[in-house]
Amino acid sequence: MVQLVSANCVGQSVTDSLAAPFTLKGIDGKEHSMQDMLGNKLTVIVFWATWGTDSIKMLDDLQQLYGKYKNNGLEIIGVCVEQQVITDSIRQKIVDTLQRKQVTFPNLIDHELQTFRLYGVIAVPTTFVVDRSLRILYKLSGYPIVGRDQLYDFVLEKIGVKTPKVVHVQKGHEPNKEALRIYNMARLEFKKGRVEAASRYVARANSIDSLFANPLLLLAEIHLSEDNLTEAAKALERALKLEPKSADALSLKGLLLTKQGNTAEAIELLQKAVSQDSTKAMAHCYLGYALGCQGDLQGALREFSHAELLSNDDYRIPLFRYKVYMRFQKMREAATDSVKAQRLREASTIHY
Amino acid sequence: MKKTEILFCILFIMIYLFSTSTILYAQDKAAPSCVSTGCHEKFGKAKFVHGPIAVKDCISCHELLPNETHKFKQIKKIDQLCYNCHDPMNNKAVVHSPVTKGQCTVCHDPHQSDFRYQLKKEPVAELCFSCHNRDIMSKKFKHGPAAEGDCTVCHSPHSSDNTKLLLLQGNALCFECHTDIKDSFAQAKYVHKPASELCIKCHSPHSNDSKYMLPKDVPDLCYSCHKDVETHIAKVTVKHGAMGIDNKCLNCHSPHEAQYPKQLKDEPMTLCLSCHDKPVTATDGSTLINMKDWLAQNKDWHGPIRERDCSGCHDPHGSDNFRILKKYYPKEFYASFSQYQYDLCFSCHQPTLVLDAKTTTLTGFRDGDRNLHYLHVNRTKGRTCRACHETHASQEPKHIREAVPFGKWTLPIHFEKTSDGGRCAPGCHSPKQYSRTLSAPVKK
Missing domain, CATH: 1.25.40.10 (Tetratricopeptide repeat domain)
Known part of the structure; x- marks a missing residue:
C-alpha cells in the first residue's frame, strides 16, 4: 500500500510512510523507473525547478554531497517540476541549468506534474529521503537554513559517514567567565612556581565569583604547598561549603x-x-x-x-x-x- | 644519566644533608665571610636570595685572583657561570635576545631581590619595558595578563619553540586560560573560521581601541572580511532595524561558535521572535505586529514558518522591498495581473499556478480542471496573494484569511474545506463552492 507522508510532516524524520514509485523521462529522453535508481543505503529525491532560487542553491549542495558520497550507498534523484507542459525550449533550459551547475546525479522531468501531485509538493525544493524499501525517512519543504543542515546530517548519519555530536551539559554552578579565566591564569602561575601571582589571581577570581569553588581549592593547594596549614584549612572549609561532595x-x-x-x-x-x-x-x-x-x-x-x-x-x-x-x-x-x-x-x- | 640528572642528584643529596643537619655546610658561621657587619652586609637580607649567597658561598661564582685575598677575576661569560648549576635556557628554536647574548643579569639580580627568581623589577612587564616598547599597552582596552603586567603568562622569558617566544602555538595558548571558549568550540556545531584558525585575527593580545581588544568596532570589523554583506547593506533601501541597535551584527550572530548555521545565536525564528514579541516600529515608521502572539493564536502557518525560517521570505540584513522581503510583494490587495506582482511567492510556488487556465495537478484550488487561482488572479482587476491568504498564519487551512479589508469594512471569506474541494461566501461575490471531481461549479 502506498501511503504518502502528509504535507505538514516536514523537516523531521518520518518512518511510517512509503514513497510512491514513479517512472519519468530523463533528460536523455528515455524513461527511467525510480525503483531501478535507488541507492544501496539511501536515496534523496529532490523536486526542483529552474525558476526556484533555492532550488538552484540546493542543486549545488546536493552535487557536492553526491560527489563525496556516491560510493557510500547514496543516490540522488532530481525531479524537475518546471511546469505542466514541457516544450523543447523548456527542456533545453532544464538541461542547460544542469550543465551549468555541473550536476552529475540523475535527473528526470515531470511532464504534466503528475509526480508533483502524487508527492503533494507545494513549494520547491521539496526533498524526500527514502530507503531501499521505499520507506520515507525524512521530508523537507523549502531550503531553510537550519533544516538543510539537519537534512544533510541525517543523510550522512544514515549512510554511516558521520556520528551525531553529543553535547555535554555542565552540572552544578557555571562559573563567571572572567573568574574562570583568571582562575586558569592562577593555576598556570602556580605551576610555574609564581606563588605570589597565583595567590593574587585566586583572590581576584574569588572576588568576581564567590560561588566558584576552584579558586578556593587552588588557594588551599597553594597554602598546602607552603605548609601554611591554617590558611589552607580556611580555604578548604569555604570550598567544601560550596561543594561538599567534590572529590577534589x-x-x-x-x-x-x-x-x-x-x-x-x-x-x-x-x-x-x-x-x-x-x-x-x-x-x-x-x-x-x-x-x-x-x-x-x-x-x-x-x-x-x-x-x-x-x-x-x-x-x-x-x-x-x-x-x-x-x-x-x-x-x-x-x-x-x-x-x-x-x-x-x-x-x-x-x-x- | 643526563648531566642535569646527575647535578640534580648531587643537589638533592646536598639539600637533604643540609636540611637534616647531619653534616653542616663547610662554611662555618663563626668563620669570617663576605657577608658580615660592615662588609657586604646587605646581601642575604632580601626576600629572595640566590642559593650560593644564602649559604655564604660567594666563591662559587666569584673566583679569587692568584695571590689575592680580596680581588676577583672578572666574570666574562655570565651565562656559562649560571649554566654550571642551572639548566641551559637557550636550547629552543627562538631565544630571547639577552639569553642569546648570555646576559642573564639583565633581568635577574645575581645576588638577591625582593621579587621571585631574583627578578630586578615587578611586575614582569616593567622589566620587559626596559627594552621593549611600552606603546603596545597604550590602547584603551587591555588583555588581562598584559594589563597585570604579567607578560610571562604568554611569553617565555628564555626560549621557546614558537614565534614571539610564545609558550604555545596559536589558539592553544589562548585556551590555557579561556577554557570556556575551548569547551564551547569543542561542543559547537559551527565555529567562525577566523576564530577557529587564530584568535588574534580579531583580538589583539596586548591592547586595542575597541572592546575585547578588537581593532575596530562591530560592524566595521565584520566588514573587513564580509565585504559582500557591507556592499549589500550599503545599497539596500530598507534595512533591518536590528543591525543598527545594541550589538549590531552580534545581536544575531555569534563571533565565535554556534549551534546554528551562519553563526546564529539561536534557532532562526526564535531569534527573530526574541525582538518581534512585541509591536516594533519599522524603519519606515510603520508598526509591525507582535508576531510571536500572532503565530501563537493562528495555528495554520505558512511553509517557511513551519520550517522556523523567516529568512525564507525576509532578507535579515535588508532589501529594496517593503518589509525587507527578498523579492517584490505588493502591499495592495488588488493589482492588475503581472507575474512581477508575485515575484516573491514564485520563488517557491509554481508560476504556472496563475498562468495555466486548466490543470488537474498544479493546485487543489480547482473546479474539475478549471484553475481557480488563474480565475482570481489573471485578470485586469486581479487579486494579489494577500487578498485570500494570510502571509504568516491564520486559523483557516492553507493559511487563508478570515476576512478581507474593503474600504472601511472587513468582509469575511467564510472559507470551508470539503472532502474534494471547498466553499466560500465572501463579500466579494455570491457564495460558491468547488469540487476537484466535478466539471462545473455548483451554486448554493
Missing part, C-alpha cells in the same frame, strides 16, 4: 589532615574520595602519601601506581612518593622520584 575538595582535605598528623582520619576521608570518583589521580596520590605517613609503604606505592595510571604527567605524584621514600630512608628511590618530579614540572610549565 575531599582529597585536599585528606592531604591537610595528613600534614596535620591526623593520618587515620585522612585515610578514611581519602578512601571516601577515591570510592566517590576513582578517576581522580590526586585522590589516589594523597591517599598514598597518607598511607606512607602511617607506615604502610606497600599500600602507599599501590596508590601512587594507581595515580600514575590515571595521570602519568603530573609532577606531584613522584613528588609525594619521594616524600614517602624519604620517610622510609630509601634514598635511591627518593632521588629517582625527585628527578622525575623536577622533569615533569618543567615539562608541565610549558617551557617557561
Whole structure:
C-alpha cells in the first residue's frame, strides 16, 4: 500500500510512510523507473525547478554531497517540476541549468506534474529521503537554513559517514567567565612556581565569583604547598561549603589532615574520595602519601601506581612518593622520584 | 644519566644533608665571610636570595685572583657561570635576545631581590619595558595578563619553540586560560573560521581601541572580511532595524561558535521572535505586529514558518522591498495581473499556478480542471496573494484569511474545506463552492 507522508510532516524524520514509485523521462529522453535508481543505503529525491532560487542553491549542495558520497550507498534523484507542459525550449533550459551547475546525479522531468501531485509538493525544493524499501525517512519543504543542515546530517548519519555530536551539559554552578579565566591564569602561575601571582589571581577570581569553588581549592593547594596549614584549612572549609561532595575538595582535605598528623582520619576521608570518583589521580596520590605517613609503604606505592595510571604527567605524584621514600630512608628511590618530579614540572610549565 | 640528572642528584643529596643537619655546610658561621657587619652586609637580607649567597658561598661564582685575598677575576661569560648549576635556557628554536647574548643579569639580580627568581623589577612587564616598547599597552582596552603586567603568562622569558617566544602555538595558548571558549568550540556545531584558525585575527593580545581588544568596532570589523554583506547593506533601501541597535551584527550572530548555521545565536525564528514579541516600529515608521502572539493564536502557518525560517521570505540584513522581503510583494490587495506582482511567492510556488487556465495537478484550488487561482488572479482587476491568504498564519487551512479589508469594512471569506474541494461566501461575490471531481461549479 502506498501511503504518502502528509504535507505538514516536514523537516523531521518520518518512518511510517512509503514513497510512491514513479517512472519519468530523463533528460536523455528515455524513461527511467525510480525503483531501478535507488541507492544501496539511501536515496534523496529532490523536486526542483529552474525558476526556484533555492532550488538552484540546493542543486549545488546536493552535487557536492553526491560527489563525496556516491560510493557510500547514496543516490540522488532530481525531479524537475518546471511546469505542466514541457516544450523543447523548456527542456533545453532544464538541461542547460544542469550543465551549468555541473550536476552529475540523475535527473528526470515531470511532464504534466503528475509526480508533483502524487508527492503533494507545494513549494520547491521539496526533498524526500527514502530507503531501499521505499520507506520515507525524512521530508523537507523549502531550503531553510537550519533544516538543510539537519537534512544533510541525517543523510550522512544514515549512510554511516558521520556520528551525531553529543553535547555535554555542565552540572552544578557555571562559573563567571572572567573568574574562570583568571582562575586558569592562577593555576598556570602556580605551576610555574609564581606563588605570589597565583595567590593574587585566586583572590581576584574569588572576588568576581564567590560561588566558584576552584579558586578556593587552588588557594588551599597553594597554602598546602607552603605548609601554611591554617590558611589552607580556611580555604578548604569555604570550598567544601560550596561543594561538599567534590572529590577534589575531599582529597585536599585528606592531604591537610595528613600534614596535620591526623593520618587515620585522612585515610578514611581519602578512601571516601577515591570510592566517590576513582578517576581522580590526586585522590589516589594523597591517599598514598597518607598511607606512607602511617607506615604502610606497600599500600602507599599501590596508590601512587594507581595515580600514575590515571595521570602519568603530573609532577606531584613522584613528588609525594619521594616524600614517602624519604620517610622510609630509601634514598635511591627518593632521588629517582625527585628527578622525575623536577622533569615533569618543567615539562608541565610549558617551557617557561 | 643526563648531566642535569646527575647535578640534580648531587643537589638533592646536598639539600637533604643540609636540611637534616647531619653534616653542616663547610662554611662555618663563626668563620669570617663576605657577608658580615660592615662588609657586604646587605646581601642575604632580601626576600629572595640566590642559593650560593644564602649559604655564604660567594666563591662559587666569584673566583679569587692568584695571590689575592680580596680581588676577583672578572666574570666574562655570565651565562656559562649560571649554566654550571642551572639548566641551559637557550636550547629552543627562538631565544630571547639577552639569553642569546648570555646576559642573564639583565633581568635577574645575581645576588638577591625582593621579587621571585631574583627578578630586578615587578611586575614582569616593567622589566620587559626596559627594552621593549611600552606603546603596545597604550590602547584603551587591555588583555588581562598584559594589563597585570604579567607578560610571562604568554611569553617565555628564555626560549621557546614558537614565534614571539610564545609558550604555545596559536589558539592553544589562548585556551590555557579561556577554557570556556575551548569547551564551547569543542561542543559547537559551527565555529567562525577566523576564530577557529587564530584568535588574534580579531583580538589583539596586548591592547586595542575597541572592546575585547578588537581593532575596530562591530560592524566595521565584520566588514573587513564580509565585504559582500557591507556592499549589500550599503545599497539596500530598507534595512533591518536590528543591525543598527545594541550589538549590531552580534545581536544575531555569534563571533565565535554556534549551534546554528551562519553563526546564529539561536534557532532562526526564535531569534527573530526574541525582538518581534512585541509591536516594533519599522524603519519606515510603520508598526509591525507582535508576531510571536500572532503565530501563537493562528495555528495554520505558512511553509517557511513551519520550517522556523523567516529568512525564507525576509532578507535579515535588508532589501529594496517593503518589509525587507527578498523579492517584490505588493502591499495592495488588488493589482492588475503581472507575474512581477508575485515575484516573491514564485520563488517557491509554481508560476504556472496563475498562468495555466486548466490543470488537474498544479493546485487543489480547482473546479474539475478549471484553475481557480488563474480565475482570481489573471485578470485586469486581479487579486494579489494577500487578498485570500494570510502571509504568516491564520486559523483557516492553507493559511487563508478570515476576512478581507474593503474600504472601511472587513468582509469575511467564510472559507470551508470539503472532502474534494471547498466553499466560500465572501463579500466579494455570491457564495460558491468547488469540487476537484466535478466539471462545473455548483451554486448554493
